[in-house]
Each structure stands twice: as C-alpha cells, then as structure tokens.
Amino acid sequence: xxxxxxxxxxxxxxxxxxxxxxxxxxxxxxxxxxxxxxxxxxxxxxxxxxxxxxxxxxxxxxxxxxxxxxxxxxxxxxxxxxxxxxxxxxxxxxxxxxxxxxxxxxxxxxxxxxxxxxxxxxxxxxxxxxxxxxxxxxxxxxxxxxxxxxxx
Amino acid sequence: xxxxxxxxxxxxxxxxxxxxxxxxxxxxxxxxxxxxxxxxxxxxxxxxxxxxxxxxxxxxxxxxxxxxxxxxxxxxxxxxxxxxxxxxxxxxxxxxxxxxxxxxxxxxxxxxxxxxxxxxxxxxxxxxxxxxxxxxxxxxxxxxxxxxxxxx
DNA sequence: ATTTATGCAAATCGTTTGCAAACCT
DNA sequence: AGGTTTGCAAACGATTTGCATAAAT
Numbered sequence: 001x002x003x004x005x006x007x008x009x010x011x012x013x014x015x016x017x018x019x020x021x022x023x024x025x026x027x028x029x030x031x032x033x034x035x036x037x038x039x040x041x042x043x044x045x046x047x048x049x050x051x052x053x054x055x056x057x058x059x060x061x062x063x064x065x066x067x068x069x070x071x072x073x074x075x076x077x078x079x080x081x082x083x084x085x086x087x088x089x090x091x092x093x094x095x096x097x098x099x100x101x102x103x104x105x106x107x108x109x110x111x112x113x114x115x116x117x118x119x120x121x122x123x124x125x126x127x128x129x130x131x132x133x134x135x136x137x138x139x140x141x142x143x144x145x146x147x148x149x150x151x152x
Numbered sequence: 153x154x155x156x157x158x159x160x161x162x163x164x165x166x167x168x169x170x171x172x173x174x175x176x177x178x179x180x181x182x183x184x185x186x187x188x189x190x191x192x193x194x195x196x197x198x199x200x201x202x203x204x205x206x207x208x209x210x211x212x213x214x215x216x217x218x219x220x221x222x223x224x225x226x227x228x229x230x231x232x233x234x235x236x237x238x239x240x241x242x243x244x245x246x247x248x249x250x251x252x253x254x255x256x257x258x259x260x261x262x263x264x265x266x267x268x269x270x271x272x273x274x275x276x277x278x279x280x281x282x283x284x285x286x287x288x289x290x291x292x293x294x295x296x297x298x299x300x301x302x303x304x
Numbered sequence: 305a306t307t308t309a310t311g312c313a314a315a316t317c318g319t320t321t322g323c324a325a326a327c328c329t
Numbered sequence: 330a331g332g333t334t335t336g337c338a339a340a341c342g343a344t345t346t347g348c349a350t351a352a353a354t
Binding site for chain 2: 077079102112116120127128131132133134139140141144146
C-alpha cells in the first residue's frame with residue numbers, strides 16, 4: 001500500500017512527519033500541501049498564492065521552508081527568477097522528472113522508461129561513491145522552448 | 153577538429169560568436185572566459201571575483217549576461233543562493249553533468265557512460281516531441297551531501 | 305500556561321540598472 | 330565622431346526575519 005493509494009491519508013502522513021519534528025500540522029501547512037497535491041508540476045510561490053488567497057505570502061514562504069526541512073516538500077529551481085515547490089516523492093509515491101522551458105521557466109512532470117530509471121540509479125550511486133558524496137537523489141531535466149514561448 | 157583541440161583558439165571562437173551579435177570581445181569578457189575555462193565546475197560570482205580582482209561585480213554580472221545571451225556561457229542553478237556559470241558545451245567540447253551538494257550547493261562536473269548518454273538523448277527527444285517543446289538540451293544532477301558538509 | 309504559528313511591515317542580499325566617463329573602431 | 334563598454338552607486342525584487350498577537354496543546 002502506498003501513500004497515494006491510501007487516498008485521504010496524505011495529510012495524516014504529513015502531520016505525522018511534522019509531529020516527529022515537534023511541528024504542528026496547521027491550517028496553512030495543510031493548505032499548502034493540498035495545493036501541491038492537486039497539480040502535476042512544481043508551482044511557484046505566486047502560483048500557490050493564486051490558488052489560496054487566504055495564505056499570506058510570508059506564511060507561505062515560512063511554511064514551505066518548514067515543509068521542506070521536514071521532507072514533505074521539495075524545492076526545485078528552474079530557469080526563471082522563482083523557486084518552485086512540489087510534494088516530496090515519499091508523499092506522492094511517484095518518481096518523476098521535469099521538462100522545463102528555458103524561456104519562461106515553466107515545468108511539467110514526466111516519467112521516463114523504467115530501464116532508463118534503473119540505469120540512472122546505478123550511475124548516480126557509482127558517481128556518489130567515487131566523489132564521496134552520500135547519495136540523496138538524482139534529477140533529470142529536459143530543457144527546451146515550450147509552444148507558448150515559440151509563438152512569441 | 154574541436155575547439156579544445158585548437159588549444160588557444162577558445163578566445164578566437166568566443167570573439168567570433170560575440171562578433172556575430174555585434175558585440176565586442178573586451179578585456180573583461182576575456183577575463184571571464186579565462187576563469188571559466190580554467191575550472192572543472194560551475195563557479196559562483198564570488199568565486200569568479202576572487203580569481204579576478206580587476207573585474208568589478210557589476211561588470212561581471214553584465215558581461216556574464218552578454219556571454220550567456222550569445223551562447224558562450226551557460227548559467228546553472230544549484231541549491232544555494234548563487235547562480236553558477238560555466239562555458240557552454242560548444243566551447244569546451246565536453247558534454248558533462250553535475251554532482252551537487254544539497255547543503256552547500258557545491259557542484260562538480262562528471263561524465264556518464266556513453267550508453268546512458270545515448271539513452272538520455274533518445275528519451276529527451278521523445279519527451280520534447282510529445283509535449284511540444286523544441287529540445288535544447290538535457291541536464292542530469294546527482295544530488296547528495298559532500299564530505300565537507302557531512303563533517304559539520 | 306506555555307509553546308508554537310501567524311501576519312504585517314521592514315530588512316536582506318543576489319542581481320540588475322541609470323548614467324557619466326572611458327574605450328574601441 | 331559614433332557607437333559600445335565600464336564602473337560606481339542606486340534600485341530592484343524574491344525571499345527572509347523581527348515582533349506583537351493569535352492559535353494550538
């Protein structure tokens with residue numbers, strides 16, 4: 001059974017993770033997790049605020065930092081001026097990569113073939129060992145120009 | 153024959169590229185290209201300035217932007233607060249990826265096996281086609297904690 | 305009660321920009 | 330001469346933070 005299979009228990013899992021760190025799962029934090037769970041791409045802070053007008057900007061930043069520190073959220077950097085946020089893989093049970101527009105910074109989640117994924121994992125482990133890093137994860141971005149930006 | 157095989161002609165190639173865009177290959181721009189050519193990892197602006205005390209910060213930023221716009225330099229984002237800069241692949245004749253520390257943002261260049269590279273290229277083309285992006289390049293990061301940060 | 309989170313306003317800091325002087329062709 | 334680049338200082342803007350109040354346990 002996975003987190004996403006358990007359906008409504010995403011919030012339970014997030015609350016438990018925060019609790020382990022002595023943090024509370026508050027209204028604002030739940031709102032952020034809900035917004036991120038409802039998209040298939042990392043969102044910028046303005047995009048998050050658009051979806052939840054009741055969360056003030058500073059609280060969004062502060063709580064995203066808490067969620068990131070506890071491993072519920074991952075921050076991903078794109079090519080534009082904004083950071084983007086997505087749920088950590090552990091909370092979506094979905095390993096994915098990104099296609100990113102080098103002009104506007106837009107990102108979308110994509111999956112790659114299992115065979116490639118397995119090879120990426122092997123190579124990542126090998127590189128981390130050789131350079132004396134403790135491996136966390138790998139990240140693959142396909143970078144190009146999206147249809148909207150080509151039109152401009 | 154490649155650019156790097158031609159040895160000292162990196163500057164010639166950079167000058168030609170800038171010339172195509174009606175830009176000059178000035179003292180400061182040459183200094184930046186020299187610094188970037190001398191490392192095997194993307195450098196932050198402070199790291200660049202450390203190596204060339206004669207280039208003022210604003211000129212460094214301004215010229216890196218020009219070099220990036222003309223395709224001589226690529227800006228890569230890491231996990232810390234700084235952008236990092238490296239020579240574009242066309243000017244180093246070296247396709248590489250990065251191992252990155254999620255704590256301090258440090259990055260190092262790494263190569264991956266040709267077989268993986270070929271598969272990455274195939275998958276990147278396929279994804280770009282399916283999502284209607286014009287493919288530019290792909291980027292693979294291995295993310296972990298470096299030995300220095302583990303010690304802290 | 306006590307600790308933690310909130311939200312406004314102000315500060316921070318990497319990066320960008322205005323502008324007058326210096327440079328190149 | 331006519332355009333570009335320079336470099337200082339000031340501005341910008343995404344993100345962070347101080348602090349008094351509100352919420353959670």
